[in-house]
Each structure stands twice: as structure tokens, then as C-alpha cells.
Amino acid sequence: MQYLDNYLQSKGGYDYTNVKRNELMKAQGFKEMPFTKTGTTIVGVLFDGGVVMAADTRATAGSIVADKNCEKLHTLAPNIWAAGAGTAADLHHQCAHFNAKLKLQRLNLNRQSRVNEVITKLTSKLFPYRGHIGVALIIGGIDCNGPQLASVSPHGNYVYHPFQSMGSGSLAALGILEAKFQDGLTKQQAIDLAIEAIEAGIFHDMGSGSNVDVVAITKDGVDYKRNIRQYNAKSYQRQVPYDFPINNTPALKKYQFDIEKQELTEVGQEMEIIE
Amino acid sequence: MSGIFEYNGGSIVGMKGKNCIAMACDRRFGQQMSTITTNYQKVFKIQDNILLALSGLNSDIHTFYALMEKEINLYNLKENRKMKPTTFANLVASALYERRFGPFFVTPIVAGLENGKPILATYDSIGCKSDLDDFQVGGTGGNYIYGACEAFFKPDLSPEELEEVIGQSLVSGCDRDSLSGWGGVVYVLTEQKLTVKILKTKQT
Numbered sequence: 116m117q118y119l120d121n122y123l124q125s126k127g128g129y130d131y132t133n134v135k136r137n138e139l140m141k142a143q144g145f146k147e148m149p150f151t152k153t154g155t156t157i158v159g160v161l162f163d164g165g166v167v168m169a170a171d172t173r174a175t176a177g178s179i180v181a182d183k184n185c186e187k188l189h190t191l192a193p194n195i196w197a198a199g200a201g202t203a204a205d206l207h208h209q210c211a212h213f214n215a216k217l218k219l220q221r222l223n224l225n226r227q228s229r230v231n232e233v234i235t236k237l238t239s240k241l242f243p244y245r246g247h248i249g250v251a252l253i254i255g256g257i258d259c260n261g262p263q264l265a266s267v268s269p270h271g272n273y274v275y276h277p278f279q280s281m282g283s284g285s286l287a288a289l290g291i292l293e294a295k296f297q298d299g300l301t302k303q304q305a306i307d308l309a310i311e312a313i314e315a316g317i318f319h320d321m322g323s324g325s326n327v328d329v330v331a332i333t334k335d336g337v338d339y340k341r342n343i344r345q346y347n348a349k350s351y352q353r354q355v356p357y358d359f360p361i362n363n364t365p366a367l368k369k370y371q372f373d374i375e376k377q378e379l380t381e382v383g384q385e386m387e388i389i390e
Numbered sequence: 391m392s393g394i395f396e397y398n399g400g401s402i403v404g405m406k407g408k409n410c411i412a413m414a415c416d417r418r419f420g421q422q423m424s425t426i427t428t429n430y431q432k433v434f435k436i437q438d439n440i441l442l443a444l445s446g447l448n449s450d451i452h453t454f455y456a457l458m459e460k461e462i463n464l465y466n467l468k469e470n471r472k473m474k475p476t477t478f479a480n481l482v483a484s485a486l487y488e489r490r491f492g493p494f495f496v497t498p499i500v501a502g503l504e505n506g507k508p509i510l511a512t513y514d515s516i517g518c519k520s521d522l523d524d525f526q527v528g529g530t531g532g533n534y535i536y537g538a539c540e541a542f543f544k545p546d547l548s549p550e551e552l553e554e555v556i557g558q559s560l561v562s563g564c565d566r567d568s569l570s571g572w573g574g575v576v577y578v579l580t581e582q583k584l585t586v587k588i589l590k591t592k593q594t
Binding site: 129130131132133134135136137140145146147148150151174176179181182183184185202203204205207208247248356357359360361362363364365366367368369370371372373374375382 | 392393394395397438439446483484486487488489490491492493494495497513514515516517518519520522523533536541542544550551553554555557558561573576581582583584585586587588589590
């Protein structure tokens with residue numbers, strides 16, 4: 116009965132019912148599986164009239180590549196995008212949550228979302244969790260105050276700067292940005308600079324790889340180029356493809372469930388069954 | 391002691407084909423180095439067009455499956471209609487993320503057919519959904535099955551061919567993992583039917 120009461124009263128937010136059990140298991144010596152992290156290189160570059168953001172597309176779980184082509188550029192509002200590094204689940208769910216929160220506010224107030232509003236909301240959410248929500252974001256957008264670019268760290272710190280890079284490949288990317296950034300770039304120059312910075316991250320950092328995604332935000336709209344550069348495409352065709360003969364894998368039993376008739380039958384005679 | 395995910399062992403794999411999807415799992419249920427049974431179910435039919443495969447700590451597999459059954463039953467009663475596979479995939483992600491700081495030790499794979507189009511999604515233990523690939527793996531033997539899948543998989547396979555490819559990938563991968571194996575089960579779902587094939591493997 117108490118379970119029912121708990122269920123009916125659940126008001127959303129995080130559920131901490133498993134924490135005690137998990138802590139006990141860790142105390143007994145078990146190690147957890149690593150969460151999927153976006154090892155990542157992400158950059159943002161401010162130019163004359165807008166902002167460009169770019170990201171690589173590799174997601175890692177420990178040293179295995181979990182996703183070869185994941186999306187790290189998320190929409191928070193039609194005029195504000197976020198590039199994310201850190202724990203992939205946190206990034207995905209927090210960005211989805213803020214997207215919905217901002218949309219609700221736009222519907223209530225009938226005003227465009229502003230970048231500083233996003234920064235305030237994000238940092239207010241992240242600070243109380245003391246860095247345990249592992250999101251490191253670069254927020255870029257254009258609003259009534261012009262184009263703006265800021266980065267937010269998992270502990271709730273934020274910095275406004277004309278060029279930013281975050282993630283494990285940030286140092287490689289920062290080298291390119293520090294050397295080649297100037298004020299008053301054009302849109303194409305900013306895109307080229309961002310791609311070059313991500314390239315440096317992809318080649319020098321093992322946590323970043325695969326392809327480059329770019330988004331350019333101006334007051335005329337958003338230009339999202341998914342996989343604008345591809346470095347890890349399969350370049351060979353297998354000469355002799357594997358073609359398995361049908362019904363060749365030996366089986367003990369085979370069943371068939373017909374969906375329309377909702378009937379389960381055992382299939383046996385047509386295939387080779389080894390005793 | 392090793393990791394929590396290696397306590398019970400087990401491997402799962404899902405693949406997309408042409409208007410069909412396939413899931414396969416091994417059948418071992420163990421406690422570290424001992425094997426308790428060789429007929430443990432790890433792939434569950436949530437709805438006629440949705441399959442859920444779970445690997446990880448077996449008690450959490452059971453709990454998480456019960457939680458998903460409850461959610462889909464309540465949905466059917468409240469909304470008086472079936473749940474779409476993409477909706478279910480998002481539901482699994484949210485249910486896992488809800489327990490971000492006290493996670494279930496499971497790595498699910500969701501597979502379904504939405505208007506004939508195959509849907510396949512995998513998650514880490516806290517709900518990071520990854521649905522852009524044509525095959526997904528999970529469990530202790532997952533990394534070995536990745537290798538076999540990269541070699542054997544081709545896009546747009548028919549249901550019969552897909553059954554062979556996924557069966558061979560599972561068996562090849564599990565043969566290299568001491569904590570998975572003791573048989574395999576292959577589920578192939580098309581719009582018309584679901585076929586379940588229990589494979590014969592090495593008995594070690």
C-alpha cells in the first residue's frame with residue numbers, strides 16, 4: 116500500500132530509492148560500469164552578426180566508442196543552440212528539459228528567449244547539484260542584445276568570451292582558436308575556423324573523433340550542417356561478402372507467433388534440427 | 391570482486407533489417423563464476439510491435455521489466471490505444487534518467503516496428519539514448535559481438551537473412567566471453583509475425 120501512496124504522490128524530479136542499495140554494493144567492492152561520456156571537442160566562435168558552434172560526433176563508454184555519429188549540438192530555443200560535453204545522458208535530458216521550459220516561458224510571455232536568461236536558469240540548476248550533473252555546455256545565440264557566446268561548467272560557473280572550447284579536446288582546439296581568431300570575422304571565416312579547431316581536437320584527442328557538425332546562428336535564421344566533414348567513413352568494400360545460407364544455424368526449437376491471429380505455433384519440420 | 395554489470399553476465403544484440411527487426415540474447419544466469427540456470431529470459435515482448443532486451447544485474451532486469459510493463463499497461467488503460475515504439479524508447483530513457491543518482495544496473499535495447507519502419511535504440515545505465523545505428527549490443531559479451539556485427543552486418547536484410555546474421559554474431563561474440571553463452575534465442579519481428587528460434591550452441 117505504501118508503494119501505491121508513493122506512486123500517486125510522485126511529483127517528478129529525481130528518484131533516490133536505489134541509492135542506499137547501490138552504496139552498499141559499492142562498499143562491498145563492486146565497480147560500476149562507466150556512463151557514456153561525450154569525450155568531445157566543442158567550440159564556439161563569435162563573428163560579425165552571429166555565432167558559429169561546432170562539435171565532433173564521438174560518444175565513448177570507457178575506451179569503447181559507444182556511438183560513432185551522435186549529435187552534440189542541441190536546440191534550446193529557435194535562436195539559441197547549445198553544444199555539450201560531459202555525461203551524455205545528463206546532456207540529453209537537461210537540454211530537452213530546458214528546451215521545454217523555455218518554450219513554455221515563450222508561450223506565457225510571448226517574447227523571444229534570451230541567452231542570458233538561459234545562462235541564469237542553467238547555472239541556478241547546476242550549482243545546487245555540486246557538479247554531479249555532468250554537463251559542460253557552450254551556449255550561443257542571437258537575441259535583442261545581439262549575438263552572444265558563453266560557456267557553462269558543471270559546477271555552475273559561466274564565462275562570456277568571443278571564442279570558447281570545451282571537452283577533452285578543448286586544449287587542442289584552443290590552440291587553433293588562440294592563434295587564428297580575430298574580431299570582425301565573416302560567417303564563412305568563422306565556420307572555417309571552427310571546423311579547423313574541431314579537426315585539431317579529432318586528431319589529437321582520443322575522446323573525440325568521427326565527423327564534424329556545425330551550426331551558424333544569425334538573425335536571418337539557423338544554418339545547421341550535420342556531418343559537414345567526415346573523417347572516419349569506411350573506405351573499403353569487402354571483396355567477398357558474408358552470405359549466410361538461410362535456415363543454416365542449428366536450432367533446438369522454433370516458434371512462430373502470428374500477430375493478427377494472436378496464435379503461437381511450433382515450427383519444426385522445414386529446418387535442420389540436430390539432436 | 392569485479393563490476394556490478396559482470397556479476398550475472400549475459401549478452402544481448404539488436405539489429406535492423408528491411409521492414410523487420412531482430413533481437414538475440416544468450417541464456418546464462420550466473421553468480422560470478424557459477425552458472426545457476428541456462429534458460430533465463432532476457433528479451434521481453436512489451437507489445438505486439440515492441441521488444442525490450444535487458445542485460446546487466448538480473449534483479450534489476452526483472453525490476454525494470456516489471457516497471458516498463460506497469461507503465462505500458464497504465465498507458466493502454468489511460469489512453470485506450472497502443473504505445474508507439476518511439477514513445478516507448480523515450481519512456482525507457484526517462485525512466486532510467488529519473489534514477490540518475492541511484493541507477494538501475496541495466497543496459498536496455500528497445501526494438502520495434504512503427505508503420506513498418508524499424509526502430510532500434512540502446513541506452514547506457516542512466517538513459518543516454520542512442521538510436522542512429524543499425525545494430526546495437528549490450529552486456530558482458532557486447533564488445534565481442536560488436537566485432538562480429540561489424541563484419542557480418544549488411545543494411546536492408548530480409549527477415550530470414552537477418553535471423554542468420556544476428557544468430558551468428560551472437561554466438562561468435564558469446565564464445566569469447568566466459569560470462570555469456572549456454573544457448574541463444576533469436577527473435578525476429580515483422581509486421582505479420584514474431585518468430586522465436588532457440589539456438590543450439592557449444593555447451594561450455
